Amino acid sequence: MSRQRDAELDRLRSAREAARQRQQAAWQAQQAAWEHRSSARAVMNRAYESKQVAYADQQAAWEAYMSVKRANSPRIDSLNAQQERAYQNMKSAFESASLAHDMHDGASARMYADQGHAYKAESQTCVAERRQLVAEIRGARERLDAVKPAFQVAKAEFARARQAFLSAKTEHEHAQSEFKRAKAEFDSCAKAFQARLNELKSASRKRREDKKSLAAKAGVPLQYRDSVWISTDSDGNTNIYFGGVGKPDGPGHGHYVMDPGGTVTYRRDPFDPHGAQNFTENRRESATLRMAQMAMNQWAKTQVTQRSVQYEDSDFKVAVRSGYDHRHDSIVTDVLIFDKYNKREHYHLIIDENGNELFSEWRPNR
Secondary structure, three states: OOOOOOHHHHHHHHHHHHHHHHHHHHHHHHHHHHHHHHHHHHHHHHHHHHHHHHHHHHHHHHHHHHHHHHHHHHHHHHHHHHHHHHHHHHHHHHHHHHHHHHOOOHHHHHHHHHHHHHHHHHHHHHHHHHHHHHHHHHHHHHHHHHHHHHHHHHHHHHHHHHHHHHHHHHHHHHHHHHHHHHHHHHHHHHHHHHHHHHHHHHHHHHHHHHHHHHHHHHOOOHHHOOOEEEEEOOOOOEEEEEOOOOOOOOOOOEEEEEOOOOOEEEEEOOOOOOOHHHEOOOHHHHHHHHHHHHHHHHHHHHOOOOOEEEEEOOOEEEEEEEEEEOOOOEEEEEEEEEEOOOOOEEEEEEEEOOOOEEEEEEEEOO
C-alpha cells in the first residue's frame, strides 16, 4: 500500500461508517417497534381471551334463560287458561248461590257456595304456580342482564387493544422498511469501499512487483526485494533503499542508485559504511568530479565569489569560491567536496576559467 493516504478510500470509509451508524439506529428502532408490537399483541390476546370468557358467560346465561322460558311458558299458558275457567266457574257458582238464597233454597245456596269456593281455591292455586314459573323466568333474565355489561366492556376493551396492535404493527412495518433501506445503503457503501480497497491493493501489489523488478534489476540481494523504498531524484536517478531497521530506509539501510539508463552507479549494502567508495564508476574520482561539475554549474548561475555551499545532499556537501590566482594568471574556481560519512578527509579541486584541472587531491579534515 502507498505510504500516502488515499482520499477517495477515506471518503468511502467515512460514508460506510455513517451508513453503518444509520443502519444500527434503524435496527434499534426496528427492535423497539417489534417489542412494542409484541407487547400490544400480548395485550390484545389477553383482551380477546377476556372477551371470550365474558361471551361464554353471557351465552351460558342466555341459554339458561331460554331453557327456563321454553320449559315454563307452555305451563304458564295452561295455568292462564285453567285460572280463567276456574274464575268463570267460581263466578257462575256464586251467582247461582245468590239466586238460590233469594229463593230461600238454603241447600242449593250452600251447594253452589261450596262450588264457588272450590273454584276460587283452584284459581288461586293456578295464580300461585304461575307466579312461581314467571319468577323463574324473570330470575333467568336478570342473570342474563347481569352478565351482558361485562361482555360489552370486554368487547370494547378488545376493540381498543386490537386498534393499538394494528397501530404498533404499522409502526413496526415502517421501521422494517427503514431498516431495509438503511441496510441497502450500508451494503452499497461497503461494496464501494471494498471495491476501492481492492483496487488500491491491486495497485499496491503492482507497485510492489514493480519495485521488486527494479530491485532485481539493480541487483538488490534477494532477501530484501520484498521490502524496498524507491524514489526518483530531479536528475532521473532511481534511489533504492532496503534493509533498514524497522523500515527499508531505516537506520543501517542499504542504498543502490541507478541512472536513467538503468546502470547502477552507487551500491551500498545494509550497515556498510557511507562514502564515495560505494560509487561503481571510477569510485571516488568520478563521484567527486561529478560533484565538482555540479558545483561549477551552480556557481556559474549564481556568480558568487565568496566561498559558499553550492550543493548538498544526504552524502555530500560542496563549497565553492572563485577569484584571480596570481600563480596561474587566471580566474580559478576553488572547490571543496566533503563526504559526510568520511570524517577523516575531504577532496580539494581547483579548475581554471577554461575548465582545466589545475589541482586535485584528498586532504585531511582539520
